[in-house]
Amino acid sequence: MKIAVTGRQGQVVQSLLERAEARPDMEVVALGRPELDLLKPDTIRSAIAAVQPDIVVSAAAYTAVDQAEDEPETAFAVNSAGAGHVAAAAADLGVPVIHLSTDYVFDGKKAEPYTEDDRPAPQGVYGASKLAGEEAVTAANPHHLILRTAWVYSPFGKNFVKTILGLAAERDELTIVADQWGNPTSALDIADGILHVATRLREDSDFDAWGINHLAGTGETNWAGFARHILATNSHYGGASATVKDIATSDFPTKANRPANSRLATGKLARGFGWTAPKWERSTEVVVARLVSANEKGTENA
Numbered sequence: 001m002k003i004a005v006t007g008r009q010g011q012v013v014q015s016l017l018e019r020a021e022a023r024p025d026m027e028v029v030a031l032g033r034p035e036l037d038l039l040k041p042d043t044i045r046s047a048i049a050a051v052q053p054d055i056v057v058s059a060a061a062y063t064a065v066d067q068a069e070d071e072p073e074t075a076f077a078v079n080s081a082g083a084g085h086v087a088a089a090a091a092d093l094g095v096p097v098i099h100l101s102t103d104y105v106f107d108g109k110k111a112e113p114y115t116e117d118d119r120p121a122p123q124g125v126y127g128a129s130k131l132a133g134e135e136a137v138t139a140a141n142p143h144h145l146i147l148r149t150a151w152v153y154s155p156f157g158k159n160f161v162k163t164i165l166g167l168a169a170e171r172d173e174l175t176i177v178a179d180q181w182g183n184p185t186s187a188l189d190i191a192d193g194i195l196h197v198a199t200r201l202r203e204d205s206d207f208d209a210w211g212i213n214h215l216a217g218t219g220e221t222n223w224a225g226f227a228r229h230i231l232a233t234n235s236h237y238g239g240a241s242a243t244v245k246d247i248a249t250s251d252f253p254t255k256a257n258r259p260a261n262s263r264l265a266t267g268k269l270a271r272g273f274g275w276t277a278p279k280w281e282r283s284t285e286v287v288v289a290r291l292v293s294a295n296e297k298g299t300e301n302a
Contacts, residue, residue, distance in 0.1 A: 001026055001202050004053035006086055007060030008032035012100060014156040015191035016057065026195060029053065032060065038082030039074075045089040055198050056090040058083055058099040058137065061130070065104070066255040068125040079129035084136030091141040096201055096210075098194055103150035103182065103216075105131040108259025113220075115265045116148075116212045124256040134212070145197060146212045147190075147269075150262045151226070154187035155290045160223070164230045165291060168240040178224035178246035182262030183216035186283035190215060196275045209272050214264040217280035229281055233288040239295075 003020070007013045008030045020028040029051045036047035038060055048056060062068060062078040083099060090097040104127030105120040122128040137144050153159040167174055193215045201207055221229070224246045235241035249258065270276045277283070 001055070001198065002051065002053045003028045003055050003057055003198060004048050004051040005030055005057040005059050006032070006036060006038070009157065010059055010061075011152055011154040011157045011159065011187035012059045012190050012194075015154055015187040016059075016194060019188065019191040019195060023195065026198075036060075038078045038085070041081070041085045044082070044085045045092065048086070048089040049093060052093070053095060055095055055201060056086060056097045057194060058086045058097055061100070061133075063126070065124065065126045065258075068129065069255045072125045072129070075125050075129040076132060079126075080132035080136050083133035084140045087137040087140035087144060091143070096143040096145065097137060097141050098145045098147060098197065099133070099137045100190075101134050101146050101148045101212075102127065102130045103148060103259060103262040103264055105134070105148065106259055106262075108180075108261040110261055113263035113265040114214070114261070116214060116268055123259065126256060142210065144210055147194070147197075147215045148212065148264060149185050149190055149215050150264055151182045151184045151217070152187050152190065153184060153284075153287060155287055155294070156187065160184075160226065161230055161284065161287055162291065164227050165234055165239065165288070168231055168234065168242040171242055173243045173245055174227060175245045175247045175251070176224040176227045177249050177252055178222045179248050180258055180260050180262065181220055181222050182259075183218070183220055183264055184226050184280040184284060185215070185217040185277065186280075186287055188287070189217065189277045189283055193269070193275055193277065197273055200273055213269040213272065214266045215269055215277065216264040216266055217277050217283055218266070219280045220263050221280065226284070229284055230288060233285045234292065237289055237292040239288075239292050
């Protein structure tokens with residue numbers, strides 16, 4: 001099975017490439033600039049068509065949450081129009097598209113985890129552009145699966161886990177927001193979930209449960225709790241540790257508002273595809289262990 005994924009350096013793309021190496025039945029082809037540029041629609045169709053994939057994964061996105069407040073046109077061009085063009089290119093080839101979206105489509109005011117049936121209400125440009133992308137994908141390709149995820153980290157790129165480990169090497173105490181809750185999600189697990197879903201789509205010619213699903217780590221915590229587990233794991237493997245001091249969101253103002261509740265209910269994905277992400281604590285331990293090992297070996301990525 002050949003999968004074309006948009007982007008080259010993103011955490012999910014790198015994780016997909018790695019996970020596919022262990023699957024002889026899977027080939028993942030990463031498509032990025034200049035061959036495929038979401039700001040240049042004329043490059044999208046030709047790049048995807050050249051691969052002749054069995055399925056397209058729409059992973060590339062504008063993800064600078066605060067910067068999006070100053071660059072709304074670019075955010076919407078990439079996350080909405082660009083995503084729509086990717087889905088349309090897949091439709092032209094007669095293949096499904098799996099599109100990655102975000103918890104930021106919600107306002108975070110709900111007391112319980114969000115389900116796929118909850119009404120989106122993004123608070124900022126990034127979330128609004130991603131919601132518009134969901135709508136564009138839905139309109140462009142009837143054979144679509146939109147996977148919303150949250151709090152993504154991995155051995156690759158820039159993410160919260162790497163930031164905490166870097167700060168722990170420099171400071172004895174870290175101040176971390178404790179009133180925002182969510183599901184830390186390893187991009188390695190996202191990749192596993194995507195490959196599982198893709199296999200189901202290949203094997204089930206009568207599949208008709210298209211639409212939105214939530215894919216996130218099992219269990220919940222706040223950012224401070226996430227940081228504490230990262231640091232405890234790092235210390236276990238011989239790395240630096242630090243004390244974590246809880247602070248409120250109001251103590252750490254940002255240009256874009258963050259949802260206080262980013263928790264995503266994942267029961268629909270479990271029921272429909274028989275797949276559930278591992279507990280977030282275990283997945284975090286796997287990534288931290290790899291990063292510690294990579295640091296000892298002097299390599300950039302684990």
